[in-house]
Amino acid sequence: MAGATACGGGGDRGQREEISSAAAAELAVLAVAEPDAAAADELAAATPSPTTPAERQKFAKTRFVANAGLAAGATYQWIVKPYREGKFKKGAKGRTFALIKAGLAGAFAYNRLKAAAENAKGDPLLSKAMVPLTAGIESLKGLATKLRKGEAGDADIDAFDNVINGVKEAGKNAGAVVTDKVPSTSQLTG
Template structure:
């Protein structure tokens, strides 16, 4: 099989994996309601969550690790520039990492709701996390710029700072390829 054709097949398979992973990363089927309260409080369903801080740290750490390893680091190395060696594969991995990061940050905010102090620290960050929703697709298509990579870094750093202020320090943990692809 010609090299360009095999690269196209790999890119197509990874793109399909991204789409399936993004679709599978939706909610857990429970409807969430938005309250009119100015400050977040732990709801009954989230109060029952065991080890909320530990789960928050794990999910936020995976998001931070994926962002640094597959988005920030390759971007700084120039892997996303046109004509760069391995650009297509780097962009597909970055797209997967973007979707993974969004999913893990959403999970981390849900985990934070199980701890009153952590929920107050993380609540202001939900708008920033929502802004990352479509950046995975933008990365995969190669339409990424300094502002996009900066958005990922900014949200991750804000989540880390919020966790630290609530006594839940987040440490980067690079996810495995199977975790990244949703397997």
């Protein structure tokens, strides 16, 4: 490219993006098709990992708070709140879209709660606090489908709410305060 600077200036921007995309796609295909052991070793060496038990606990709490916060935010924003507003009732305006979002949010919340429970295993206090909640988290597995189909009732919504509140309380008691963090719609879809 004539006239290009170290900062990437000059040349035809559209062409440069096209080349970058094509090059990235080719590299991705090569990386999947022929994984190089040396490259894998380099990647493993470059991946930071906690070295002390204190660091592992700190990171476990941080990940727990992030995952539990996302689950709590998704549950409140797209399940509890619309349900209480009557958006899941037959004939309600925007019902279909609300049910689809609730189904996605239910699956997302279940996934994040499972991840939070796994993160909790890295901290002794969190681990003990989460033990009684494991069955409650597992009970949420099929609720995403019920939400999406419009078959969820008060008991189902309360189950989500109770598990979320239990996880928040467990975190608080272990020194990991969980606050709701509403995920974007694109995060819900994966």
